[in-house]
Amino acid sequence: MRVQNGTIWLDGALADWEEARLPLMSDALLRGLSVFDGLVARRQTDGSLALLGARRHLDRLSRSCQVLGLPLEGGVDGLLEGCRAAAEQEAAGFPDCDVYIRPMVVGAVLTPRARAASVTVAAFRQEPGAPAPVTLQTSAWRRPTDDTLPPALKVVGNYQLTRLARLEAKKAGYDDALVLNAAGRVAESAGAAVVLEHGGRLSSPPPWEGCLDSVTVALLAAIARAEGIEWAREPLLRTTVLGADGLALAGTLADVVPVSRLDHRDYDAPSPLLKHLGTLWNEASRGGRHAGLLETVAV
Template sequence: MHNFLPIAYFRNQFVPFAEANVSIATHALHYGTGAFGGMRGLPDPQNPGQILLFRLDRHSQRLSQSARFMHYDLPPDKIQQVIIDFVKKNSPTTSFYIRPFVYTSDLGISPRLHSVEKDFFVYGLELGDYLSPEGVSCRISSWHRQEDRSLPLRGKISGAYITSSLAKTEAVESGFDEAILLNSQGKVSEASGMNIFIVRNGKLITPGFDQDILEGITRDSVITVARSLGIEVIERPVDKSELFIADEVFLSGTAARVTPVRRVENYEYSPQRPVTDQLRDKLTAITENRDPEFRDWVFAIPLNA
């Protein structure tokens, strides 16, 4: 059961969420010709009169770039302003998630991106922990991550998430919490909707962009924070066997934040996770605007302004 925020942005205006509906003939519904973003927000723990959004500028920029794959010119500053207005109109009182979406809104049946109408909407819902903060179990999926030569993986293209959906359901129905997908070369790529990190000998290792991963904003945040803490970060291909001998493994994403992995297949990890815990605590402090070093990552929206 989801608790959706009461107001949505739809067809260039703010309307009640229940009235923001699309036709069953909508082009994007049939062809997956959409792209989305996702960002978290929360009431400021130190100042209840304002809402904090994490890296609003980067999220707006990435969605604008994703829209370009749809042949849709949607400037980042427009996305950002709509989201600011959206937050002010909803005035959330608890932790929440924002889903902006660009899509081909025409009612045609020809699979194309040219000469077809596009649109942009935003809605939100209350959201706490997407995955258990105590840690999750993962299986290696029988489904492989797509290749960038087949899909523009640097955008969050909605049609690409059929693979994530297949992998997630396969994992859950076989007794695990989450799936880890390999790429076409048999290297570790990412989870169903999250990037992945491993820790070996105190070093943080994660698949690079050449491994068909999404350019995750939380991933970028983890890498930047780790380096600020003096942790060596290595971006390189990761073998499946490395997952089984890693000291720590965790997932990162807007919804998942930093989620430790307890087990991959039948390989258990120690409950002691010094690097994961240090990074998670630091990122929590940043998102709550308690860390002056990264204050520019937090966008504060006064509700009375």
Template structure:
């Protein structure tokens, strides 16, 4: 996939520059050690114009991620929001995926960086996991121990774990992986949180061993609005292989239905599942068509 062309503009340390004209320092601490934090944000074309979904929450999490790994964050969030809308305008983007990245200056030592930069870019990107229900496998890779890294921070280096898990799954003929935590409980997908349905209730792993996603929080809010019972609890492989249905959720993937886990196929048709109801509701929410009674 081509993410930019000769006309693409990005935001870099207070200025808009042509992406093709920018450079990265090969001695950067972020490049060598994965010491960077980032966000994934989506913009949608709505009847009210281009809207960036939960943009403030994303930039607040970006700031929190930087703080958790001792990276200086010296930008005003409201200004970053303003510049992000300007970035979309300059690139003539209405439906877009937005990637802010905070990275460090050259530093080959293993101490926290003292000088950081920010880059924001955007491109058109469809549903990250596609539109079909997914065949998922339990990964042989585990999510990192929370005592080994800042698990709640969206740190670039943490995603090597995700790359390994997804690559393994695809090499085995699956669409995506599902990772366990150090206690062999269900954690999350390589880039998405998971919910399972059983007997008319939804279940999802609690914070602690997962990235507490903004889309995950939105699903929890929607469950309250739609009077869907939601329980946060530790889930085992046995739990998911006795579930009625399941889905991933995340900014990139939005809501993606899961057809099967390993050899187990979920018995409830996706169209009849709570996940499908939430998928329709979520789409109405991001497009600012918030008439929930019509879609249930």
């Protein structure tokens, strides 16, 4: 039997993975009713761990629960304590690691400690390192509109579209997919937000263009503005992206990942301003300059 790595916190306590068993007929399996988020505990220069933008991530998860009628037992504060506990346990004995954290509210009851929906946090150690450039293919699959399947909800069922887009892109020899919205404008990649450099400014699509309301983009934009760099949230045509000076993906797992090619277009990877942004992010996320803008919570 395959043994799951990582640490799990389940319904208020650290647990064994064997406890996290989904009932076969639950809404979590039958209808994809599980809300999740992802955040990172980054190792600071003083050796401590800090959760980046933790409350922003968990507030986003809470909003998805509210829309779907899924109770968040213990609330955001309880879930935050679960994230801290799981990260601390996973990092124990590994003084140089970062930790990726996946909180989830499951449309099923997994333990007697839950009443209507179980709350889980999984944590996994990560080795720090700079992301390598990636290639993108524009996908034939489109983001649905808010009145069809709201892209703003970070619910498991929403991620079949991006899975299809990524399968298609990888089959064609690309690393990831660029997904457009129903109007043919840029939404996001299959797994992260899109950031564009053009004419000495940065831009990314706003949430109403069919992308997730990215916490990483909000934090990056705060750093950029503190440096006097213009950052606009505006609709982006595919033509605009193909004509840009540089392109990157931004997300919890991604940080700032340079894009070296989109379809037939090659880019400098990274372009000058996006390289500077990546450096600023790495410095701030480790407790350096602009760290106060990242709304960190100590583990």
